[in-house]
Amino acid sequence: MLRNLIPTAVTCLALGIGAIAHAADKHGHDHKPQHGGLIAEAADLDFELVAKTDSLTLYVAHDGKPVATAGAKGTATVVAGSEKIAATFEPAGSNTLVAKGSFKMGVGVRVAVAVTLAGKPEAKLNFRLK
Template sequence: MKKFLACITMAASVIASGNVLAHGDKPKHGGIVQSANDLSFEMVNKDNATLIYVEDHGKKLSTAGAAGKLTLLNGAEKSELPLEPAGENMLAAKGDTKLAKGTKAIASITFANKETVNVRFAVR
C-alpha cells in the first residue's frame, strides 16, 4: 500500500510540475525552436531565407555584434552560409536557403561578448 501511494504521489507531482520543468518554448514565428546554453533559438525559413531568433528566458537577446555560420546537411550535400545580425534579436543567413524535409542545420553563433553557442535543428 505504501508503494502504491508513493507511486500515485510521484505521478501527481510529475504531472503538476510538467510546465515548470519544460524549457522549450513554443514557436513565435512559425519555425523550429531549440535550446542551447540556457538560450532559446527559433529557426524560420520563409521565401528561401533563413532567420534565427534568439531569446533568453522569453526576453529578446540582442544580436548586435554577433556573427556565425549556418551549416546545412541534406543527405550527402553540405553547405555553409554566414550568419549576420538582421534585427533586434535576429540573425540572417546570407544566401538562398531552402530547407527541405530531413535537412539538419547547425548554427554556430559567436555573440558580442565572445561567447560561442552551437545549436542544432532538424527539419521535419
C-alpha cells in the same frame, strides 16, 4: 504494512513529478514559433530558425523576450542529402541574425547552427526541416 506503503509512495512520487513538470510549463517558456520557423533551445535561450532558399534567419529570445544580437557571431551548415553548404550569420536587427546564400530546402534537410552572443557561451543547435 510495507505492502500498503509502496502504492502510496509510488502515487506520491508520480504526483510530485507531475507537479514539477507542470511548474516548468508555467515558468514562462513559450516554445511556439513567433515567425513561422522551427524552435530549438540552448544556453538558456530560445532560437527560432526561418529557413528560405536565399537566407537563414535566426531569432533569439529568453523567456519570450528578445535577446540582443549585436556583436554576435554564428555559422550554419545546411545538409541536404550528401551536399553541405556553409554560411555565416551576421546581426540584422535587435534580436536577429541572418545568413545569406543559396540553400536547398525540403523535408529532412538539416541545419546545424553554432552561435556565440556577447557574454554568453556558444550555443549549438540542430534543426530538421519539415
